[in-house]
Amino acid sequence: MKYPLLKILPLFLGGILFSQNQKDSVQFKNISDEILVNGTAYENLSDLTQNIGHRLSGSAAYEKATDWAVLKLKEAGADKVWKEDVMVPVWERGKESLQIKEPNGKWKSLRMLSLGNSEGTKGKDVEAEIVFVKNKEDFDQLPDAAVKGKIIFFNYAFNQKFISTGQAYGDAGKYRRSAASWAGKRGAKAVIIRSLSSALDDVPHTGMMRYDADDTAKIPAVAIGPKSADELQKTLKSKKVFAKLNSNCTMKGEKLSHTVIGEITGKKDQNVIVVSGHLDSWDVGEGAQDDGAGIVQSIEVLRTFKSLGLKNNHTLRVVCFANEENGVKGGNTYAENIKKNNEKHLFAIESDGGGFTPRGIALVMSPEKRTQIQSWKNLFLPYGVHNLEMQYAGTDIEPMKEFGVPLAELVPDSQRYFDIHHSDEDTFDKVNRRELLLGSVVMSQLIYMIDKNW
Template identity: 45%
Template sequence: MIKNLKISAVLFLFFAKVYPPMKKLILAFAFVPILSFSQNHQANLKKIYDTELSAGHTYDNLRYLCKVIGNRLSGSPGAAASVEWTRQLMESYDFDTVYLQPVMVPHWERGGKDVVKITNSAKHGVVELSALALGNTQGTGPKGLLAQVVEVKSIDQLKSLGAQVKGKIVFFNGPMDPTKIDAFEAYGGANAQRSSGAAEASKLGAVGAIVRSLSNRIDDIPHTGNQRYAADFPKIPALAISTQDAELLSQLLAEQTDLKLYLESHGEMKSEKLSYNVIGEIRGSEKPEEIIAVGGHLDSWDVGEGAHDDGAGCMQAIEVLRLYKALGWTPKRTIRAVMWMNEENGLRGGQEYAKVAKANGEKHIAAIESDSGGFLPIGFSSTGTDAQRGKLASWADLLRPYQLWNLQKPGGGADIGPLRDQGPILIGLLPDSQKYFIYHHTEADVFEVVDQRELELGAAAMAALVYLIEQEGI
C-alpha cells in the first residue's frame, strides 16, 4: 500500500509540472486510495466497538474469574485453577492454538492473621492497627516481636539516622504525593519504601519494618505488595498499615517518642512451584511470523479477588481474539493473547516468555499490556523507537472518536518489559486510573468495583489498536 502511494506521488509531481491544468484533477484522484484505506479502518473500528459494547464477553468472564476462582497468588490453588480455566476458555473460543508455557514461580504463603499493635500509648493504651504483611516477608511466628518504633519519611532519612534504628522497628510514613496528577507517578515516588524499606532497615540493625499503605486516599484498608530482602542481611518482618492508622501512629509518636509496637505475622517462603503462562493465538494470513502479543498478568495477591489487578487486563486480552472470531476476521499478522504468571512477586512469567521467544527466534513487532485497572480508557502509553511511536501517533484521528486521545505518555508494562531488547514497541493500555490505588493490593479489589462499560471500552480499545497494527505493521 505504501509503495503504491509513493508511486502515485511521483506521477502527480511529473504530470502537474508537464501539464498544469491537470493539477486539480490529478490531485483529487491521487488521494482516493488514502481516503478509502482510512474509511475502511473507520468502518472496522466501529464494528469492533459495536460488537463489544452490545455483545461482549469481558464482564461475564471477569465475574467468573473473580467470584468462582478468586484470588490467585503464584503457587496457590487459585493460581492453578485460573491457569486451567483460562486455557479452557480460549479453547472454547476456537483460537487456532492454545497452550501452556511452563514457568517455575516463587511460592509464598501468608500463613495466618497479621497483627500490629501499639502497646503503651499514654492516651489510648493498647491500639490495634489495620495491617497486612508484605509479600515474600519472613514472619515473626506466633511469639511475635515487641520493640520501640521510630518514624521516617523516606529511605534517605532512614540512612541519615544510621545506628539510631538498631534494635527498633522502622515506620516508613512517606505518603503518595497528592499534587501529582498522574496517580502512577505518585505511586512510583513512594514505592521504594515498600519494596526495599525492610532491606535497608535491616542493614542498619532494625528488627522490623512498618510501611504506610500506598494509597492516595485516607482510609482504614491496608495494602499489601511485594518487598525484596537484601542478601547477607537478616530477613526482618515487614508489614503495611492503613493510611488512616499511619496518620494516627505518626500523631501519637509526635506526642510520645517511646511508643512500642507488637508485630505478629506468619509469612513463609516455600519451595518454588511449577506454573504456567497461558497462551492463545490466531495465526496471521500474510505475515504469520510477525507477532502481536496482548495480555495481562493472571496472578494476583492473596487478598481480594484481583479484579482490577489484573483480572481485568487478562479478560480484555482474551476478548481481543474473541472479537476477531466473532467478526469472522483473519488478521494479516499473528495475534497472541498471553496470561502471564507471577507479575506480583517475581515477574517470572514475563521473563520466561521473553526467554522462550528469543530462543525460538520469534519476531514480536508489538506487545500490549493492560495492567492499570479496568477503568475508562483514555489512550495508550508506549516505549519504542521514534519510528514506532510515530506510527502509533499517526492513528490519532482514527482513535480519537473513541476518546483515546493520549498517545504521548511513555510506558508499557512489567510483563512485556523483558521483550524490549528484541525490538517490539511496548504499549500499555492507559485508563483514567485516579481510583486505582484505592483498590490496589487490597481486600477491596473485587468484581463489584469494576464498571462493565468501562471494562468493555478497554477491551474494544485494545482490539482497535491490535487491528491497526496487524493491518499496517508498526
C-alpha cells in the first residue's frame, strides 16, 4: 500500500521525537540515580557548615570558605578552578542589646538582631520612647513632633494569605530595606522592625538594609521576632514604652575578597553555561539553607557530569558568588568581567531558595527560549517539578541580563524557608538529604538539556 508523503512525514517526525524523548528520559533517570545514590552534596554541606559555619563577606570565615570551595570543585572534577577578585564591603556586628522598661522600672531584654549594613549606637545607650506604626502609610500620617527623638516601631507582618512565601517576603521587604531612612530623615533616634518571617515564633531575622543617598542621619535599625513584635504592639496600646538600644555594628570600608569559579571545558566550544549559588551568608546561624545548599548543589552538577562521563558541548561553569547578602559585589563583578573578556554565556541558573524539595524552575529569557524549556515539562514531572511559568532569577546572575543571557532559578518548596532565613535557625540540621539532592538532580537534568539543545 502506498501512502502520500504528507501523511508519512508527520508519523516519521513523531517517531523521531518520541525516540528522542525516550533517550532524554533515560538520561534523566541516570542523572537521578547517580545523585541520589552517590551524591556528595549533603556531606559537603555538613563540612561547610560544621567546620566553617556562617561566612559573612569580609570575614575570616568567608576567606576560609573560598579555600574550601576551591578544594571541593577540584574533587568534583573541574579541570580549571580559580578565584576571581572582588572588592566587598566589610560590616561588623559587635555586641548589641535591646531592652524595654517595665512598670517596676527594671529593664527587660528582647531578642534582637541589628540589620545588616546598619550603623549602631557606637556602644552608647540610646534611650527613647517607642512609637508604633503598622505600615508606611501610618508613619507618613505622624506629625514630625511624634517622630523626632523617638524610636519608631514598624510592625508590618508577613502576609499569610500569599501561598508563595517569596511573595510575602517581597511585600514586607521595603520595611527592612528603607525604614531607617524614612525615620532618620524625620529625626527619629532608631527604628525597630518586625522580622521578615513566615513563622510566629520569637526568632529575630537580620538582612540587608540601606540608607538613602540623602540620609545623613544613618540611625540604627534592628529587628525583633514576630512574637515579641505582637507583644510590644499590644503593650503600646495601653501605655507608653521606653526602649534602650546599645549596638556596636558599623561599616568598615572594603577589602579584597573572591568569588570561586570551577569549570569543565566544553568539547564543542567554550560558550559558557553557569550553575551557581552564593558562598557568603549572614553572620548568624550556619548559612545552611541560605545559601550553602545552593553551593553544594551546584558543585554536585559538575561532579555528576564527570561521574557519568557526560561530555558537555559547552563549558560547564560553577560560580560560587561572593557578597550576595550585603552588596551583590560578586554578581556585579562577574558580569563586568564577562563583558571585559568578551565571553559568550548561553545560560545561567542559580539556586538560592534553600535545599527543600524542588517544585519548579523560574525563567527569565525570550519567549522562544522559555517555550522550548517548557516543552520539556513532561521530562521533569516524575521528579516533582511542575511549575515552569514563574519569571524571576537569582540576585547574583541578574546583572547578566543586560547582556541578553537567559536566566533561571531553581524553585524549591517555599513554605519553611523564611521561618529560618537570615536567622540563628539556619543550621545544617534543618536540611533533609533527599530534598537537597533532588535539587541537584533537577539542575543537572536542566543543564544536560541546555547543553545538548542550545
